[in-house]
Amino acid sequence: MTEQNKYLINNKYIKIIIGSFILLITYYQIYNSLNYIQTIIFSILFLLLIANEFLRNTNEMMIKKWYYYSLALSIILAAILNCLTPTLLIIGYYYFSKVNEIFYIKNKKKQLLFLLIHCTLYLIVVIVNNLEGVIYQNLIQIGIAFFLYFSIIYLIYIYHSIHIEKEETKKLNEKLRLSNIKLQEYSQKIEELSIARERERVAQEIHDSLGHSLTALIMHLEFAEKTFTKNPEKAQKVIIKARNIAKSSTAKLREAVDVLKKERNIESLKNSINELIDKFSTLGNIKIDLIMNEDLESLNPDFKLCLYKTVRESLTNSIKHGNATLFKLKLFIKNNNLTLIIKDNGIGCDEITMSNGLKGIENRIKTLGGYVDFDSHKNEGFLTKVKIPIHQKI
Structure with missing residues (x-):
């Protein structure tokens, strides 16, 4: 949904209330200023304008399909009403309020087209309302009217730009807030994953280091037990070897649980493997x-x-x-x-x-x-x- 549609929908109930209030005030003002026929014409056009506004602001199907036609109709009806009652300021105010709605149109070409229509109709209204009198004075009145017109358009544009900037700032702040929440969740998941992986690494290192050493230690002790009575010297050598394995296992355990240390490097692969082989050679x-x-x-x-x-x-x-x-x-x-x-x-x-x-x-x-x-x-x-x-x- 476009920005102008959101703007209209969010303010539809306020507009309905204000429109009804304007209707009462307007009829009270025109009752003493127009003749019978003018009053009937004004009433028909004004009711048509109110109905068109109501449908455009409350009917989503019209917003999707007939929005631009409805907006153009509102501008034209407001211009005609302004010709019938040039002294009625409330109609002039309504006519200029459409400019703010035009600025919400995202399509730049359509936005310029509606501004041109708005400006052209305003020119026609000013000329029609100044047909009588001295031409020189009329030209001055037309010039003043257009100066005021573009001044008002500029002020509406400034207001619109500030409003849009505030809305964009709110959206950006909301995106930043959501991004910050997601970042915190992501950081927490990364931390949990890192901890889990480190635990797995430490568990694997303990299993690999102690599993081998304890197996070798058990085998040495069993061998020493079997040969103790037959060959005490051999058994003593095996026991010494088992003690060395136990000491080595203790050192490896310290290395495994120290998660802040890097994996130790193997300087000589062949010598390291031969050390493993040597542990079993005495058996x-x-x-x-x-x-x-x-x-x-x-x-x-x-x-x-x-x-x-x-x-x-x-x-x-x-x-x-x-x-x-x-x-x-x-x-x-x-x-x-x-x-x-x-x-x-x-x-x-x-x-x-x-x-x-x-x-x-x-x-x-x-x-x-x-x-x-x-x-x-x-x-x-x-x-x-x-x-x-x-x-x-x-």
Whole structure:
């Protein structure tokens, strides 16, 4: 709906009341100033004007289809009434009030057309009302009338501009208020999402770090328990190793819960993986074969950390859940793709359940733009295969 329509609808009841009041005053004034025939003509035209105004301000169908015709009719009727009663100021006031309505027309061409019609009819009314008398005086009266006309038009334009500016300011303030509310809601959602993601990251880090360490610790203690009576020296070495694992786990726990610290970088991927292998080497029954290209050390730190965590989680899961004792690890780069293959001899399974550990591996790989496949069959071990494009990451 256009601005002029909103303006009319919002003020329709006020206009009806004012129009009725004007009708009574007008009839009282013209009763003693017009003859019988003029009074009848005036009454018919005036009632037609009031009916036209009423329909234009209350009927939405007229606003949509016949608004401009109705406005033009009001201007013409007001001009004719002004010719019949040139001394009746209230008709002149009504005639000029249409200018404010014209200024609400959004279409500039139609707005200029209605202003031209309004000005032309006003010129005709002034000329008709000044036909009698001296021509020189009439020209002066016409000139004064047009000076007053354009002065009034200018004042109405200033009033209209101020009113529109106030309305636009109100709308802008309302938009800003709504935008501020939405921004606060968005900021709150972002904060909640950030907290949730940080909690997930910390939980994953605790699971990955402590899950591996505790599994290794339990296995060392069980091995020490079995060999304590037969081989005390070997058991003592295993216990010392278990103590070191416990200390290391405590340090890792501090790192995991400290959410403000960045992920630690892996300086040497091969050395870090060998440290993992060394934790199980003292048990005797765990064998891990590692094949790794040296050029992997030039990888982006995020890649090396991801690979390290994937290997750590895979070893932990396979030993803890699959009873694996033999692992084959391959890490290499081919055709701008980083490939990691981990195969064990565990008990395997026909249906893979995505635990927190496997989900953690998958999420880390996806973050780097890669993908991971898990494959397993009963009594055939577990296979993890990772591929990550690295042509933009090295």
